[in-house]
Amino acid sequence: MTIPELYAALSPLAEQVLRIPQFDKTLTMMSTPSWDSLRHVQLLSAIEQKFGIEISGDDAFKLTSAEKLVQYLHRQTEGKPQA
Numbered sequence: 001m002t003i004p005e006l007y008a009a010l011s012p013l014a015e016q017v018l019r020i021p022q023f024d025k026t027l028t029m030m031s032t033p034s035w036d037s038l039r040h041v042q043l044l045s046a047i048e049q050k051f052g053i054e055i056s057g058d059d060a061f062k063l064t065s066a067e068k069l070v071q072y073l074h075r076q077t078e079g080k081p082q083a
Helices: 003-018 037-051 057-062 066-077
Strands: none
Touching: 003 037, 003 066, 037 057, 037 066, 057 066
16 A cells, blocks of 8 residues: 555544544644553554554554554555455
8 A cells, every 4th residue: 555545544543543633644642632542552453453464562662653653554564455
């Protein structure tokens, strides 16, 4: 999937879990009060289910922005059909 396709696929999921109006590349945990540790775990779990991947604990701590999440998903899903 391309980066724009990943944003399109991830946006509704992230907007629902984080209860935000828009998911875009400017979003970070630090700038989004609703993106707390519990919602971070919920978001990563939902991403794992949607994309059929497993996110390690080490990676989970690093995925603290929309851009980092999408780049990570891009690397993980390269060459794989969408689930």
